[in-house]
Amino acid sequence: MANIPKGFKSLPLPIAQLSLAAVLKCGQSFRWSSIPLAAGVKQEEEPENAYPSHEYRLALRDRVVCLRQDKDTLFYRAAFPDVPLSEDQSAKRDKETLEWLRDYFQLDVDLVKLYSDWAERDVVFKETALRFSGIRILRQDPFENTISFICSSNNHINRIGKMVQSLCTEYGPLACSLPPPEDSEETSRDAIAYYGFPTPDKLTDESVSTRLRELGFGYRAEYVQRTAQMLCDEHEDPESYLVGLRKLPVEEARAELLKLCGVGPKVADCILLMSLDKRNVVPVDTHVHQIALKYYGLRGTPQGKGGKVPMTPKIYEAVCTKLVETWGDYAGWAHSVLFTADLRSFANYGLASPDSTPSKPETPATSVPPTPTESDADYFGETPTKKRRSRTASAPRLKRVKTE
DNA sequence: TATTGACCTCTA
DNA sequence: AGAGGTCAAT
Numbered sequence: 001m002a003n004i005p006k007g008f009k010s011l012p013l014p015i016a017q018l019s020l021a022a023v024l025k026c027g028q029s030f031r032w033s034s035i036p037l038a039a040g041v042k043q044e045e046e047p048e049n050a051y052p053s054h055e056y057r058l059a060l061r062d063r064v065v066c067l068r069q070d071k072d073t074l075f076y077r078a079a080f081p082d083v084p085l086s087e088d089q090s091a092k093r094d095k096e097t098l099e100w101l102r103d104y105f106q107l108d109v110d111l112v113k114l115y116s117d118w119a120e121r122d123v124v125f126k127e128t129a130l131r132f133s134g135i136r137i138l139r140q141d142p143f144e145n146t147i148s149f150i151c152s153s154n155n156h157i158n159r160i161g162k163m164v165q166s167l168c169t170e171y172g173p174l175a176c177s178l179p180p181p182e183d184s185e186e187t188s189r190d191a192i193a194y195y196g197f198p199t200p201d202k203l204t205d206e207s208v209s210t211r212l213r214e215l216g217f218g219y220r221a222e223y224v225q226r227t228a229q230m231l232c233d234e235h236e237d238p239e240s241y242l243v244g245l246r247k248l249p250v251e252e253a254r255a256e257l258l259k260l261c262g263v264g265p266k267v268a269d270c271i272l273l274m275s276l277d278k279r280n281v282v283p284v285d286t287h288v289h290q291i292a293l294k295y296y297g298l299r300g301t302p303q304g305k306g307g308k309v310p311m312t313p314k315i316y317e318a319v320c321t322k323l324v325e326t327w328g329d330y331a332g333w334a335h336s337v338l339f340t341a342d343l344r345s346f347a348n349y350g351l352a353s354p355d356s357t358p359s360k361p362e363t364p365a366t367s368v369p370p371t372p373t374e375s376d377a378d379y380f381g382e383t384p385t386k387k388r389r390s391r392t393a394s395a396p397r398l399k400r401v402k403t404e
Numbered sequence: 405t406a407t408t409g410a411c412c413t414c415t416a
Numbered sequence: 417a418g419a420g421g422t423c424a425a426t
Contacts, residue, residue, distance in 0.1 A: 152421080154422080156418090157420075158419095159419085223422085261422090264421055264423080285421085286418095286420065343420090
């Protein structure tokens with residue numbers, strides 16, 4: 001590409017393999033900050049994503065990773081509190097950062113290939129999710145991931161982010177302070193302090209739960225503190241223990257996670273998928289459940305008083321099994337694509353519960369999923385394409401009518 | 405073993 | 417009301 005941002009290294013990477021905008025803000029990690037960059041003079045006929053629109057930053061323990069991306073390149077750099085002494089040292093750090101990136105984004109996994117596999121296996125995916133490209137599963141730190149998703153229960157993504165951020169500011173190590181990018185829209189030149197995620201031992205004290213309550217964690221405050229305490233009590237090196245779960249079979253790893261306070265089936269599955277390498281685990285939340293009911297021919301569930309569908313362990317299992325057999329070995333990854341697509345559509349159209357409750361009393365496991373109708377496509381669609389614009393307009397936000 | 409409520413707080 | 421649930425008591 002034309003120019004490399006000052007101070008950045010570049011890595012060739014098609015945006016279809018990784019979309020930072022989609023991945024970093026879709027509720028996998030809650031710690032990335034995204035900083036809008038000043039738009040340069042826009043040339044005519046310039047393709048989308050010709051230039052980076054944002055810089056993304058994440059504090060690790062010893063450095064702050066800064067990322068940008070355009071159509072076919074990932075730009076990266078790391079900031080440190082001190083100035084590097086030598087060329088050698090600087091080169092070494094660059095190498096470490098690149099290594100971290102490859103691991104964190106799991107760049108060895110060919111996402112484009114996966115998309116085509118899913119599309120081939122699943123009509124619904126092909127029709128609805130294929131246009132949300134570049135969405136992959138991050139390989140996160142297990143402790144951070146665990147604490148973050150303990151915070152996620154009965155909560156909004158937005159609020160989860162605030163909670164995790166305040167947790168780091170309060171208990172995390174200061175990684176580095178640095179000012180906003182020179183080419184950002186930010187007018188202030190003041191340095192921003194970036195804090196890494198706290199280690200388990202920093203969260204064990206009784207005072208932590210009290211403080212977290214004050215910070216608005218609600219009933220999750222005790223979960224966080226007790227989980228940290230439990231991990232430190234039971235394990236010499238809690239973080240290594242959690243990382244070690246990667247080597248266990250799924251069921252065993254899940255059993256370990258379920259011992260932790262505030263970790264139930266759904267949160268455990270999130271951790272398994274997002275930090276313990278269990279790529280075929282599909283966390284079933286309310287959104288995924290709705291999607292499964294509507295598009296994947298699950299039998300009408302027990303009850304629905306007032307249209308509500310209860311989430312029981314049995315249903316959880318059924319949904320999970322169905323989606324795994326639909327998507328295969330990387331089912332958890334596919335789920336993440338659909339979940340993100342789902343979030344976008346809800347943001348645009350609001351949650352429209354299916355009037356058409358699953359009608360089929362019995363749907364063979366092997367049956368082809370119902371072909372999405374046009375309105376289904378809108379339901380999932382991000383931005384209405386020109387083709388569909390008119391009918392989208394005629395199908396405005398469906399105000400949920402209470403079904404009695 | 406399966407079903408219910410309660411649970412903190414914020415936002416739409 | 418409901419949010420990417422979990423826990424504890426029937």
